[in-house]
Amino acid sequence: MTALLNAVSAAGARLGKASHGRIAFDARQALSRHDDLALGAPGLWSPNRHCRLIPCRDAWIAVSLARAEDRDMVPAWTGAGFDADIWQAVMESAAGREAAEMTASGVALHLPVARVGEARPPKPEPLRAGDGDGGGVVDLSALWAGPYCGGLLAEAGFDVVKIESPARPDPTPLHTPRLDARLNGRKRRLTMALASPDLIERIAGARILITAARAHALARLGLSEERLFAVNPGLLWIAVTAHGWRKEAAMRVGFGDDCAAAGGLLRREEGAPRFMGDALADPLTGLTAATLALEAVEAGQCGLLDISLARTAAAFAEALR
Missing domain, CATH: 3.40.50.10540 (Crotonobetainyl-coa:carnitine coa-transferase; domain 1)
Incomplete structure (x- = not known):
């Protein structure tokens, strides 16, 4: 499995970086201004700088800030699946305030957030x-x-x-x-x-x-x-x-890096999580x-x-x- 993972990661590197077109990421300008999301601790960037890993109390969370014109996406941020205190801390940060201001002004701003390791392996529905x-x-x-x-x-x-x-x-x-x-x-x-x-x-x-x-x-x-x-x-x-596809998960937005974080691919036995390639x-x-x-x-x-x-x-x- 390790060899397969390395092969897929290498293939992804050869394919290059996907552009998100109408979903125009503001990470380079916006997330760099939101160091207070880390509540006083340093954060970690993904290789493409679309996503930031930040420590928040006893958890690591991944935040992707994206401005989107796609009306098929929920035009707001959502804290589904997160402890109220963690989500409140995120929304009281500069990123959360900017999201609130831009959403109120009619711009659809998405703040996908994932706790590192929150997702579990799938239990497929039988075909x-x-x-x-x-x-x-x-x-x-x-x-x-x-x-x-x-x-x-x-x-x-x-x-x-x-x-x-x-x-x-x-x-x-x-x-x-x-x-x-x-x-x-x-x-x-x-x-x-x-x-x-x-x-x-x-x-x-x-x-x-x-x-x-x-x-x-x-x-x-x-x-x-x-x-x-x-x-x-x-x-x-x-x-x-x-x-x-189903239930509450169906309403959550996400991108490659924060989904990799949610799945636990970024975990290490000791220390902070670490990104493994781009959009793995x-x-x-x-x-x-x-x-x-x-x-x-x-x-x-x-x-x-x-x-x-x-x-x-x-x-x-x-x-x-």
């Missing part, structure tokens, strides 16, 4: 036997983990169609063309409204669907579980999220999703694969202990 034969892959995901999964499936011989919204296309080709070539170079690309009947028709004929959005955001576009499995009972749906949770999640998808197709299974960055990181962290 069901299906008659899903033939059909290709419809990839609706963007940025890192989902496209990496789709790229691996394309290399395995699947016909992968990457579908992008004309309103919000994947920013990867514009900002990191080499990464885009690696993730999406073997896919066919189409531009299509995500709420269009044409997309439903294409999903109805697919074997695999890849998404990287939360359930409620997809449901608003008419892409709910009920509808998609009704039109395609043999569909294998790979649902990539930050913290999980993303390629680990993409690799895991592709592996599970290939196994499910081989076994003739269908259903929803709930693949989260935080829980995938937790599974790898547990295997390395």
